[in-house]
Amino acid sequence: MNIYLIAEIGINHNGDxxxxxxxxxxxxxxxxxxxxxxxxxxxxxYTKEFLDSSRExxxxxxxxxxxxxxxxxLNQYKEIDRYCKEKNIDWSxxxxxxxxxxxxxxxxxxxxxxxxxxxxxxxxxxxxxSERKKTYISTGMSTIDEIDxxxxxxxxxxxxxxxMHCNSTYPMKEEDANLLCIPxxxxxxxxxxxxxxxxxSLLKVCISAVVLGATSIERHITLDRAMYxxxxxxxxxxxxxxxxxxxxxxxxxxxxxxxxxxxxAEKIVRKKLRVEVKG
Numbered sequence: 001m002n003i004y005l006i007a008e009i010g011i012n013h014n015g016d017x018x019x020x021x022x023x024x025x026x027x028x029x030x031x032x033x034x035x036x037x038x039x040x041x042x043x044x045x046y047t048k049e050f051l052d053s054s055r056e057x058x059x060x061x062x063x064x065x066x067x068x069x070x071x072x073x074l075n076q077y078k079e080i081d082r083y084c085k086e087k088n089i090d091w092s093x094x095x096x097x098x099x100x101x102x103x104x105x106x107x108x109x110x111x112x113x114x115x116x117x118x119x120x121x122x123x124x125x126x127x128x129x130s131e132r133k134k135t136y137i138s139t140g141m142s143t144i145d146e147i148d149x150x151x152x153x154x155x156x157x158x159x160x161x162x163x164m165h166c167n168s169t170y171p172m173k174e175e176d177a178n179l180l181c182i183p184x185x186x187x188x189x190x191x192x193x194x195x196x197x198x199x200x201s202l203l204k205v206c207i208s209a210v211v212l213g214a215t216s217i218e219r220h221i222t223l224d225r226a227m228y229x230x231x232x233x234x235x236x237x238x239x240x241x242x243x244x245x246x247x248x249x250x251x252x253x254x255x256x257x258x259x260x261x262x263x264x265a266e267k268i269v270r271k272k273l274r275v276e277v278k279g
Contacts, residue, residue: 001252003210004194005245006113006136006218007032010231011070015059020072021083023221023238024091030241031249034090036113036218037080039104042067044097058228074106081107094118098127109133116140116168116196119150129157136216137161138196139185140168151189162216163189165209166196171234177205182212194218198234203247210251217248 007027013020020037027035042051042064051064059069072080077093084091090110095101096118104112112128112135119125119142128135135154139147147163154161165181177199186193194216195209206217220235236244262270 001215001255003214003248003252004034004216005032005248006216007035007241008196008218008220008231008235009035010038010220012220012222012227012229012231012235013037013072014228015069015071017072017076017079019223020080022223024080024083024087024089026238026241027221028084028087028089031245032089032241034092034110035084036091037072037093038096038115039093039100040067040071040096041099041103042071044099074103077107095124095128097121098124101127105131111136114138114150116142116166119146122149122153125150125153126157129154129159132157132159135159135161136164136194136196136218138164138166138168138218139181140166140196144188147185147189151191162192162194164194164196164216164218165214167198170198170231171200172198174199174201174205177208179205179208179212182209182214186213192216200234202236202240202244206244206248207251210248211255219244 009020009023013023024035046067051062053063054061055063055066057066057069059065080091092109092111092113093104094113094115095104101124112131112133114128114135114137116138137150163185165185167176167178169176182193182195192215195206195214196218197205199205209217220231221238221241222232222235223238225232225235225237
């Protein structure tokens with residue numbers, strides 16, 4: 001079983017392309033398959049009233065200043081695209097509006113990603129599904145009936161997809177993980193199911209997710225959990241990424257194939273220790 005590992009940079013770059021490139025470096029060197037960002041058309045996603053409201057941030061004192069400060073433009077994404085190709089790592093971004101999804105078509109992305117918050121945005125879902133590109137769909141904050149609707153949209157469009165079990169709290173308490181949803185979703189929809197996590201712990205939840213059959217894992221990463229930003233505290237710091245990846249990659253070998261067979265090494269021990277008494 002190959003586990004597809006996604007390092008969610010999201011907005012943890014704080015609008016700085018050099019921070020983004022450092023995070024790409026760490027993810028690539030650790031062995032992640034992909035990094036992921038978030039893309040918003042600010043005026044489409046938020047109301048003018050909200051954007052004009054007060055918010056202190058490194059970029060100014062309004063919500064607009066903060067939101068714009070966290071967005072990369074076309075040239076910056078071209079640099080991200082170039083840099084990821086240089087580092088031989090996939091990249092994508094979760095779009096929060098249709099214009100943002102169309103923007104992402106400037107690039108030959110390996111996959112699309114639907115954020116949990118977008119599961120109710122049917123026009124966006126249909127736009128993404130129309131591309132018929134492999135799509136990872138996080139299922140946080142959603143009921144089974146709502147997930148049914150999303151699955152039907154992608155199946156009607158003949159778009160390949162993989163669900164990702166998710167609890168959209170930041171950070172998530174470990175006891176809220178409810179990981180048995182992974183085999184449940186796999187059984188209900190007959191599709192691969194991954195796990196998108198927001199817990200503060202490094203491996204406990206993700207290891208359990210892989211044992212339960214998760215085929216992809218997505219975790220936020222950061223240079224430092226103390227940095228500015230709402231996602232930093234629920235992210236993995238980069239100095240822990242190598243251990244994170246190597247541990248998860250090892251699990252399928254530990255699980256084996258479920259068939260009870262003696263290894264060659266065990267056969268040698270059997271010859272020495274096996275007691276046979278005919279009764």
